[in-house]
Amino acid sequence: MKEYDTYIFDLDGTLLATLNDLATSTNYALHTHSMPQRTLDEVRSFVGNGVRKLIERAVPKGTDTAEVEAVLKTFRLHYIDHSLDTTKPYPGIMDMLERLKRSNKRIAVVSNKFYAATQELCRHFFGGLVEVAIGEREGIRKKPAPDTVEEAFRQLGVGKGNAVYIGDSDVDIATARNSGIPCISVLWGFRDKDFLIEHGATVFVESPQELLDFH
Numbered sequence: 001m002k003e004y005d006t007y008i009f010d011l012d013g014t015l016l017a018t019l020n021d022l023a024t025s026t027n028y029a030l031h032t033h034s035m036p037q038r039t040l041d042e043v044r045s046f047v048g049n050g051v052r053k054l055i056e057r058a059v060p061k062g063t064d065t066a067e068v069e070a071v072l073k074t075f076r077l078h079y080i081d082h083s084l085d086t087t088k089p090y091p092g093i094m095d096m097l098e099r100l101k102r103s104n105k106r107i108a109v110v111s112n113k114f115y116a117a118t119q120e121l122c123r124h125f126f127g128g129l130v131e132v133a134i135g136e137r138e139g140i141r142k143k144p145a146p147d148t149v150e151e152a153f154r155q156l157g158v159g160k161g162n163a164v165y166i167g168d169s170d171v172d173i174a175t176a177r178n179s180g181i182p183c184i185s186v187l188w189g190f191r192d193k194d195f196l197i198e199h200g201a202t203v204f205v206e207s208p209q210e211l212l213d214f215h
Helices: 019-032 040-046 051-058 065-082 093-102 115-129 147-156 170-179 193-198 208-214
Strands: 006-009 106-114 132-136 163-167 183-186
Touching (some): 006 147, 019 040, 019 051, 019 065, 040 051, 051 106, 065 115, 093 106, 093 115, 093 208, 115 132, 132 147, 147 170, 163 170, 170 193, 183 208
Parallel strands (some): 006 106, 006 163, 106 132
């Protein structure tokens, strides 16, 4: 099995179980603006393309742009204060990251979550285990464009020759493809195996422990 030196991880649904907090902030924002609530499964299907797309999908069809912006602002303010309420690493994640680190692997996180939340969550949960954490921000295209992955390589000071991307969604598969690196799809996240296969996934792991087989 191929050995990799650099591991680029998605965040939500891959390293962290964030769905409950995302759903709570989504429904808080919707309720604040007198809009219908969404179920957990609906929110699960909405995530992956950044918070703006999450809110665009969550609001009623036909909502005007100004109202979408207002809901998005409410979501952001609520989420930055409540992103740690129930969010935690999936079982086995911390041990896996610690063992990769001990093996001198380079580790980065690339997320479509907004930049401040990505930085805060990675700092809170992973400390020095994650060297670089990049979220959505102005001036850099979000996934599935390769820009944030390329920025991670730049900040790590490495090339992509011996790197792998690990994620749980179709967006992650496309991001890896656009970045010219292999993708490992995890099966504990927000998308099921059939969905991932439909979108081109070919390598799967059922537990974080299995990622250690690649180094």
